[in-house]
Amino acid sequence: MKQQRRAPTPSVPFLPRTREEMRARGWDELDVLLVTGDAYVDHPSFGVPAIGRLLEKRGWRVGILDVPDLDADGSGWKRLPAPKLWVGVSAGTIDSMVTNYTAAKKRRSQDVYRPGGKVGRPNRATIAYTAAARHHFPGLPVVIGGLEAGPRRLAYYDYWEDKIRRSILVDAKADLLVWGMGERTALEICERLSRGEHLHGMLQTCELVPADRVPPTARVAPSFEALAADVQLSIELFNVVREENRVGGRVVAQAHGTRFVLQHPPLAPSTADEVDEYYDLPFARAWHPDHDAAGGVPALEPVRWSINTHRGCLADCTFCSITFHQGRTIQSRSEASILREAAKLSEHLDFRGTITDVGGPTANMWGMGCKLLESGKPCLNRDCLSPDVCPALRVDSASEGYRRLLAMVKQTKGIKHAFVQSGIRYDMLFSQKSATKGELLPLHHDLVANHTSGRIKLAPEHASPDVLAAMNKPGFELYERYEEAYKETCQDLGRDQHLVNYFIVGHPGTTMRDAVVLFEKLLERHYSPEQVQEFIPLPMTRGCVQYVTGRDPISGAELYVPRGGRERRLQKALVRWKDPENRLLVEESLALAEREDLLEPFRRGLRRALAPRGRRETGIALDLDTCG
Numbered sequence: 001m002k003q004q005r006r007a008p009t010p011s012v013p014f015l016p017r018t019r020e021e022m023r024a025r026g027w028d029e030l031d032v033l034l035v036t037g038d039a040y041v042d043h044p045s046f047g048v049p050a051i052g053r054l055l056e057k058r059g060w061r062v063g064i065l066d067v068p069d070l071d072a073d074g075s076g077w078k079r080l081p082a083p084k085l086w087v088g089v090s091a092g093t094i095d096s097m098v099t100n101y102t103a104a105k106k107r108r109s110q111d112v113y114r115p116g117g118k119v120g121r122p123n124r125a126t127i128a129y130t131a132a133a134r135h136h137f138p139g140l141p142v143v144i145g146g147l148e149a150g151p152r153r154l155a156y157y158d159y160w161e162d163k164i165r166r167s168i169l170v171d172a173k174a175d176l177l178v179w180g181m182g183e184r185t186a187l188e189i190c191e192r193l194s195r196g197e198h199l200h201g202m203l204q205t206c207e208l209v210p211a212d213r214v215p216p217t218a219r220v221a222p223s224f225e226a227l228a229a230d231v232q233l234s235i236e237l238f239n240v241v242r243e244e245n246r247v248g249g250r251v252v253a254q255a256h257g258t259r260f261v262l263q264h265p266p267l268a269p270s271t272a273d274e275v276d277e278y279y280d281l282p283f284a285r286a287w288h289p290d291h292d293a294a295g296g297v298p299a300l301e302p303v304r305w306s307i308n309t310h311r312g313c314l315a316d317c318t319f320c321s322i323t324f325h326q327g328r329t330i331q332s333r334s335e336a337s338i339l340r341e342a343a344k345l346s347e348h349l350d351f352r353g354t355i356t357d358v359g360g361p362t363a364n365m366w367g368m369g370c371k372l373l374e375s376g377k378p379c380l381n382r383d384c385l386s387p388d389v390c391p392a393l394r395v396d397s398a399s400e401g402y403r404r405l406l407a408m409v410k411q412t413k414g415i416k417h418a419f420v421q422s423g424i425r426y427d428m429l430f431s432q433k434s435a436t437k438g439e440l441l442p443l444h445h446d447l448v449a450n451h452t453s454g455r456i457k458l459a460p461e462h463a464s465p466d467v468l469a470a471m472n473k474p475g476f477e478l479y480e481r482y483e484e485a486y487k488e489t490c491q492d493l494g495r496d497q498h499l500v501n502y503f504i505v506g507h508p509g510t511t512m513r514d515a516v517v518l519f520e521k522l523l524e525r526h527y528s529p530e531q532v533q534e535f536i537p538l539p540m541t542r543g544c545v546q547y548v549t550g551r552d553p554i555s556g557a558e559l560y561v562p563r564g565g566r567e568r569r570l571q572k573a574l575v576r577w578k579d580p581e582n583r584l585l586v587e588e589s590l591a592l593a594e595r596e597d598l599l600e601p602f603r604r605g606l607r608r609a610l611a612p613r614g615r616r617e618t619g620i621a622l623d624l625d626t627c628g
């Protein structure tokens, strides 16, 4: 890995990861110890250090015990002393099983969140770290959180073991589970414990209680034991959680034997002032210097010079757990805060003039709100983006605001480029004012002209209407309309720019015939993306319930579920059709789908793909190798 130049010493030092660093700050003890399976990277994209920075700002003494498992003799756990108040445990930025294994359940060879990208994170790290924390810091409350613990707060289907597992709170034997974004809850835990109070009943947490402590108003969900006996009950559990995951929702109670996991309802979405505060913290935007020797932490590089504009996602894509973690409401930073960060980046000694991304979970959702909810009226009781963009969304005005924001970031002194690398929702680039929905917003033009490094990332995810409906994504015809418009804009601007597409194979609802529908669209475009995502049923998602039960939990429709490894391989080969090693698999898939009519076009396409560059057939206006 290329050695990155070290950041200058930040104006505020790193949070201590050793006793020496505590002493350098004049601290003889810690209030809070945060344990994470990632290497310590002081950047707002890394959740545990970001929470640490917020607690530090409010006066709490926080230590970061990162990658404590690196030392086989357990000495990693002795780097810092037991804190005064509590220990927080997170597996890291990503769920440890997803970090350690591919969708085909093979061991990965790299872990980009750890020093030097070396693997070694324990499986189900939250459980492993909680046990170690209990051993090394006896008597202290242990609180778990993050993207591994949060979606496993109630009994869940585990893809890796192919069975229903108990809530991670029960398996980890932690005192409390914080779900969703944890900053405000972490502050409340500090305040309560410092006043000698208990941690019961806190919003956005789960706790394990005896039956006599279940509130009479709680909504009882199917128990772990019932789910384990009948996975079809996952549909009921999904709908209970979906209905109660709202501000003012009821407590959800789920029995595990004689005890109950209580899920308390969410906090109100963070205000702009709160989100600004999180991102205005003094991050070094560098890994801790102790990780220099290993060559640094690869995960920093793609995000180091990026600006996160908001949290939350309006889309309810069935395979994604972001709405369960960050919420459906878009929580945007103010323009002033974003511009402050841009100015700060431009002054950084290592900065070379390019902001690599000004975005969030979906870039063009910054500032996006709902006219009805903002005026106190009820929701139209539909999805915000499905089956089409809800007329109550302020798409036109928010898109104009985002366009202005990008221009202002680019005009900041010392910044040459302000790119958008986060995904774009192309259905939200069409004007809502246009009766035909055929007109594109000025944001589209500016993105193409000024804010891409040569490619825009779009995620149509599939091309088959049935699969897209199962995924809760817009139809492929809308993508094709945008693709046409994109090509025209590129031609008008005289730009050789591309679209990069993302597709998922193996999602519930994908028969071999559906997989061939996608293949046909790719073949038409002579396009075969480098990366293909294989569907993994993540806990709590609608896609996971579809996978487990063979039914959509909202519509009740039956869905075909491609489960076998061979079938997934065939579907993947259809997307990676230019790889000569996949030729036989593609031919087998076409035979299975009874689409032998595509054999000859496929062979022609493959010959063209493998022909030496100068002898390639032409006939397609743009370089569609990279333009989906």
Ligand code: SF4
Pocket: 369, 370, 371, 372, 373, 378, 379, 380, 381, 382, 383, 384, 385, 390, 391, 392, 393
């Ligand atoms: S009214 Fe429409 S935009 Fe507003 S919350 Fe409901 S679905 Fe979303």
